[in-house]
Amino acid sequence: MRIEEIxxxxxxxxxxxxxxFAPGINxxxxxxxxxxxxxxxGIFAALYGLKRDYVKSARYLPEYEKYLPxxxxEYETIITYELAGKSYRLHRILRKEREQARIFLDPEWTELTDIYMEDRRRERDFVEKHTGLTRSLFTDITWIRREPLTASEHLVPALSSSEESNPEVHLMLAGLERDLSAIGKKExxxxxxxxxxxxxxxxxxAELAHAESAWGIIRQLTHQIAEWEAERMELEQQRTRVLQRQQRIKTQEEAWNERWQKSYSTPVSASDWQWWxxxxxSQEExxxxEEAQAALAGLSHLQVSEFTEVTEMDQxxxxxxxxxxxxxxxxxxKRWEEGNLQLARLAATTITAGSRRQARGDLPSKAARQSAWLWGGSGLLAVLGIAAAAADQTGLCIALFLLMAAVAGVAWRKGRSRGIEQKQSQEIFAQAEELQSLQEELGRLENELRELVLAWDAPDxxxxxxxxxxxxxxxxxxxxxxxxxxxxxxxxxxxxxNRWxxxxxxxLEQEQRVRLREREHFRAEEQRIEERMQHVREQMARANGEMAAHDTVPVAKARGEYEEAVAGLRQLQRKREALQTARDALQEALAEWNRDISPGINQQASNVLTQITGGAYRDVRMDPHEGFAIRVLEPSRQMVLEQEQCSTGTQDQLYLAQRLSLAHQVSQQTEPLPLFFDDHFVHYDDERLRKALAYIHELSAERQIFLFTCQERELHILEPLLRFSDRHFVHTLE
Incomplete structure (x- = not known):
């Protein structure tokens, strides 16, 4: 396998x-x-992702958070690698909820993603299918580090070859190991x-115990809720009665307010008293x-005669x-006075006429002069009569007017003989007649007035x-x-x-005080009932909440599930015992194969350690049953030493020998795998470092090497070895 680019x-x-990357040493x-x-x-994540092997949960490595971009x-890698003569391009997006991966075949970039089936985690393990190694096995074998193997129990099937043992046995043993590992040893x-x-x-x-406990609690809470419900209903009835009494008090207060207002109004009619x-x-009211009505009835019998004397004339x-x-x-x-005034005006007119005649220069005769004197006297009498009338001297007034009339008559008779004065005499005669008519009217008025006053027994x-x-x-x-x-x-x-x-x-004020005390009492009673009802409701709500919290699986169902779980546990225990029996039988058979495998691994590890240590240590053993634990034979004392009993540098060299021998054994089943060194040579002395790097240079002829170091001495030692070959490359990290 060769990694070309990342x-x-x-x-x-x-x-x-x-x-x-170069095909040799990088x-x-x-x-x-x-x-x-x-x-x-990043290389490991690009090949396998960041998931753990052999687990269903908590499957992401701690490095996931450490290497977040x-x-x-985007958390993303693309790696190109060559395997079995084919070049693959693997593209990963490392999302924690679910990784996304696509694989292409170079050089045409034909996508092969759907060819690989998803596993139980709905992921496609491309490199695992290519190499037959999980992430844990791949890093255990190719990453040279001073740590024990993490997946040694899964390594044995990968080390066996068809020539040395039956692969079906290893497959069955691996299957049994997986099943036993899946079942586990401890409950x-x-x-x-x-x-x-x-x-x-x-x-x-626990659920059964909880259900039984919850059922007991629910039963107790149900009984308490029933008691609280009965108390609540009783409180409801009490509150209803209190509210009815408060309503009755309110009605009484309205009637009291009406009576209070009407107490300032005086009852007028019998209907008013009937209303009261x-x-x-109360009987007192x-x-x-009744007392007020009786007092008012007594007043109605008093007459005005009890307060004043009434004379017969008054009656x-x-x-x-x-x-x-x-x-x-x-x-x-008024008419009499107006007549007297008119009589005086006539007399004055007569006197004025005589005076005018005298003023014209007539020479009256003796009779004329007598007539003139007579007319003047009658005028004077008329004036005196008017004055007497004005002074309410009725008798004197009448006498003077009568005397005036007589004198005027004599004067008229005296002047009848004169022809010159005939016309004037006629006028005087007409006036005399009018005077006489007025005198008669005045007399009639005097008679009526006299009769009127005599009717009331008055003399005048x-x-x-x-x-x-x-x-x-x-x-x-x-x-x-x-x-x-x-x-x-x-x-x-x-x-x-007012007294009433x-x-x-x-x-009414006394009634109001009593009513106010009753109202305060009922108000306090209502508040007490409300507080108690609120407390009861809170208790019921809390109890219902507790019941809801304990409302889980019924006891019968919980007991059935418990018995079913116990049966499942016993079945697994029986299955584990059967698997252990089968595994022990296969392991006994496999022990023969391991005796054949172990010599090859041990020989390879011994050769590596001999070359690195310059022959100081020549014999190395690894026990597959103990996680390929390393033991070495100390040549001077011929003592078998555990790895932990060696020096730090020797321990690192033992880890190197272990990994290289295992990688050699696994590579025989597939093809040479790359090796990764991350500051592995820190505890090597210069001599052993030179020999180790020389051995790695030999391995680079068939394997790709990745060497990470923070020191210059590895580069100085490798420089003469890498100088004349294009298979190697020194990378500079910026």
Missing amino acids: QLKGFGKWQDEVFR VFAAPNEAGKSTLLQ WHQG RAENTLLGKAGALVAQKE ERTGA RQIH TLDQGRLLADYEKGISLR WESFAAKREELLIRQRSFESNQLKAQLSRKDAEAQIV GEQLRAL
Whole structure:
């Protein structure tokens, strides 16, 4: 097998790097942290991926996280290798959830991916199919390192050849080993069938115990939930009763508010008192209503006569007729006064006419002068009569007017004889007639006025007016007394109503205080019930949650699964015993073959160690039954030494001899495999290093060698050997 090229598109520090390898020795000399180990791990990852062998879970190597691309790119490799005369190009994307791989056949790049079947992990192991070696076997044989083999139990079938032993026996033994390894030796192992069966039994046993415990807990919780549910229903009923009482108190408060508002209003009608009696909340309240009604009924029997004295005239007085007669008298007097004024105006007109005649220069006769004097006297009497009327001297007024009329008549008669004055006499006569008519009207008015005042037993108008005034004053006094009596009654009623309201409100306040205490009590009771109900609901919810948490497999099913798991464990134990018996029988048969295989391996290891140590150690033995443990014969004392009893450098050389002999043996079954050295020669002295590198140079004729070192001495020793050959190449890592 020869690796031609590798592209690390994303692997650790390397990104889009391409390395081409020589068919012989490839030397990588660089200081630490240059990426040598990363390149080596990249080669293994490109060939096999980063998965573990022989496990179903936790199958990725710790190196997966270690070599994640630094540049956040794709975790990707491409490797080209030659095997059995064919060149393959293997492209991998190393995703942790599932690797993706494709393989092509050079030079045409024909894809062969689907030719390779997927394994139980749904992956295709291309190189394993080509070489017959798993990743663990490949690294155990080709990677020369100072560590024990990691897959020694799977190495024996790979070392056997058809000429030395029957390969079918090795295949059967390997199959038995795989089956036994899969079954396992201990019931507590994690990744074996027996361990899983034991874990399943323990799990089912725990599940059965858990189911039984859960059933007991569920039964207890169910009983508690039933008790809490009964308590909750009882609390619901209590709360309903409390709410009903609170509603009743609310209704009472509404009625109380209505009664409180109406206590400030005076009951007027019988229906008002009936409402109070109907809504009375206690006998004491109804008694207050009855006392108030009785007091008001006692006031209704009091009459106005108890508060004032009423005279007979007061009882018989017709106030309407008195007012009508008074108004009539006022009208008669007004008409009488207007007549007197008109009479005075006529008299004045007559006097004025006589004066005008005298002013015209007539020479009256003696009769004329007498007539003039008479007319003047009648005018004077008219003026005096008007003055007497104005002074309410009715008798004097009438006498003066009568006297005036007589004098005017005499004056008229005196002037009848004169023809010159005939026309004037006619006018005077007409005026005299009018005066007489007025006098008659005035007399009639005086008679009516006299009859009116006499009807009220008054001698004259002044007495009638005084009497009227007196009667009106007495009437007003009577009405005032009646009003006082009514006001007194109103005051008494107001006092009764106020006393009734105060007593009623005092009683209502007392009722309200009692109701407030009841309301606070029921409110506290409701709060207590709510808190208790909340506590019960929380307990029920917690219990239901616990029941849900314990609601697993039923006990019968858990017991059946436990018994089935126990039966499966016993079956595996019986199968393991049978496999062990078969394996022991095959191993006994194979021991003969191993005796044939071991000499060849031991001889090869002894030759390698003899050449490296210059003959200091010549005899090496490896035990296939103990993981190919190495023992060496110390020549001076002829003592058999375990590998750990040797010096550090000798131990490294023993590891080299072990790996090279195993690689030689395996290569006989396939073809020469490449060898990888990663700072393996650190503990070699110069002499043994020179001899070891000379032997490796001989091996490079048929094998590809990868030598990684951080020191210059390996390069100095190899330089003369590599100088004149194009099969070797010294790589520089930047």
